[in-house]
Amino acid sequence: MNARAELTRSLWMKVDVYPDAPKFSGKKSCDTVIIGAGIAGLSIAHELANIGQKVIVIDRGTIAGGMTSRTTAHLAPICDDGLSALINLRGEDVARLFQQSQEAAVARIEENVSELRIDCNFRRLDAFLFPAMGIDPKDARDQRQQEFDAARKVGAAVELVTGLPLKGFEEAPVLCYPNQATFHPLRYLRGLAGSIRESGSLIFADSAATSVEELPEDGVRVSTENSGVIEAGSAVVATNSPINDRFQLHTKMSPYRTYAIAFTLPKGALPDALFWDTGDPYHYVRMNPGPGSVDYLIAGGADHKSGESDDGDIRFEAIEAWIRALVPSLGKEVTRWSGQVLDTIDYCAFIGLNPGSKSVYVVTGDSGQGITHGALSGLLVKDMISGKENPWAEVYDPSRNTPSGVINYVRENLSAVKNLAGYLLPGDLKSLAELAPGQGGVLRDGLRKIAACRDMAGKLYLNSAVCTHSGCEVAWNSTEQCWDCCCHGSHFAPDGIVLNGPAVGRLNPVDAPAGGT
The missing domain is CATH 3.30.9.10 (D-Amino Acid Oxidase, subunit A, domain 2)
Incomplete structure (x- = not known):
């Protein structure tokens, strides 16, 4: 499952990008494994397949059913936070490279539409x-x-x-x-997915990654649900909010x-x-x-x-x-x-080698420009994996430090501090009897907090209110009928299943409090 399982439906969601995509099982090897089949994952897969790589793409749910399916698809290269703000924070040279790279991303989408004859x-x-x-x-x-x-x-x-x-x-x-x-994002991705498959590369749906491991010698191993294993020379984590990082990148962006x-x-x-x-x-x-x-x-x-x-x-x-x-x-x-959306402290996405890694790449921090950043990541990651220098790499380097962004860093991380401190406070429910169909809330039961909700049919679900990524407390989202984590952007279905990372594990089921429902 992914964010497509949330309640609302965008204007694009009537289009199925790859409706009969199989689930991954067993063991396979490839040149590059890509985790996440949205605009970033499929753009990277398309670019790598074009240079002859064998690629495997996996997604926890339907193909392009994550946050890409919920975009409004403004293909505007202008910095979402304003070019003046970007110049003030990172200087004219970086801002110029940012603008050039974003324009190139839109141009690449246009080229793909023409070359692949995509009706979008x-x-x-x-x-x-x-x-x-x-x-x-x-x-x-x-x-x-x-x-x-x-x-x-x-x-x-x-x-x-x-x-x-x-x-x-x-x-x-x-x-x-x-x-x-602008364009229709899912029609575009349907065209990319078809091209990727025609090249001999593979795309798998409903195949959540559970771990990304760099091997001692070279390469990576990605494990999936149902004991699947993919070994590759490189891995790309393109899961909106990265599943392979606990704090280093997540403290530099906010959902x-x-x-x-x-x-x-x-x-x-x-x-x-x-x-x-x-x-x-x-x-x-x-x-x-x-x-x-x-x-x-x-x-x-x-x-x-x-x-x-x-x-x-x-x-x-x-x-x-x-x-x-x-x-x-x-x-x-x-x-x-x-x-x-994931807003970074310096207005630019993180695209490149995951900090401390030699074979694992990451794409995250869309900063309100997810479609252009996603298309750009195809161009940038392709060059990085193939050993080519790219002038845009410094702009998006996940290991970069932006001292002038310290005020944004402190402000954005106050939410996590406040959330963790809130675990000592009472919940927003006094009893399960308060819950009507479609409602949810957090109930304190002694030392534990319970994420309690009823789905639209009235079925009751009880899980720990502790997000399995970094321990923050989740909150009910009645609009989407899911649990949201304010710290790093994980979403969970009413039954606790992960819909959006960085969490990998579901919310932990718990017993009803004394006194029952």
Whole structure:
């Protein structure tokens, strides 16, 4: 199982990338084993297969059923936290390399679409950064100028424009970033998966990795559920949040839930473009072709630390109110969903050799740009495994230190400290009798805390509330009907099965407290 088992459904999930993918069993060997079959894992597999490697890809659930299936797929190379912030933190040279690498990632997606003839609605379009609602006009102009100057410094195409076809923003100071892109992510990955298989490489679903071990001589051994073993020259951990690291990388990034809603809109009512504002958290908007005279508008935002809020309905309502104020012709809701992003302390992903490893590579820390970072990882990891130098390696080096990011480091890790201290406090449930179908909470029973929930059918599940990754306390997510860990981003199904790493083991089942249910 993976995040596809969570309750909400994105606009993309009707597409099955590889529905009859087999489960892995037995023992096999290959050049590179890749753990995780999302945009990063499949991009890397595709690039390695293209240079003649035999690759095996495994995933704990359906292929591309993790957080990639919950993206909104903005293919925008511009740093998600702002180029000015990236320059301030890491300097112009790194920011320029970042921009170049992200542009190359989008170009590589475009090449694959053309070469493999993938029907995924890929198109180039403009992107617009506009002021947050209610911001002081002078502050809005200053923000625009700051980001304009930053873009020019790193060579990003940018234009100063006035106004957008959004109510209340007809005369607003706006930045236009031309030649950005978007597409249907799962249709694209269906094409990549087909190409990978045609090359002779293998893809396995429902085959969770349980360990990644570097061998004393050379190479790696990956063990899977059902006693499977894969031996390879190299391994790549591309599991959203890496399963092979307990603290070194996880303390440099934090998991955030983000929310999105798709609505109908009369075709042509809004330009086909990407939009995002300067709010914190910011809102984002894109279009997607719909049937007949209808398009789909996707609006998102309302981010929060995973596991620290259980108010998804309120956040969806806020997004809907915001976008309806801007687009009065908006139609009915089609679907709503949430996903998880991992924000690093210096705004760049971790792509490269896992710290202290010689044969294990890692891809994580998407920082709100998971699709471009995923495509980029294919280019970067391919070069690393084949022994080629790549100028982008220093930008994404998982072993890098960013002294100027220490404030972000301290702020993001306060959640883990607060969570661990909270284990001494009472739970949010007083008795199991409080639980209705679809509800969950943490109940204190003496020295232990119980993660108690009822599924939508009313069946009761009791597990330890201690995340099996690093011991933090999980919290119920009623929107997705799962348990979230705020420390490092693990998700668990109501019955305790892992849906998203870094946890490998399920929540531990426990007996009912004295007095029963």
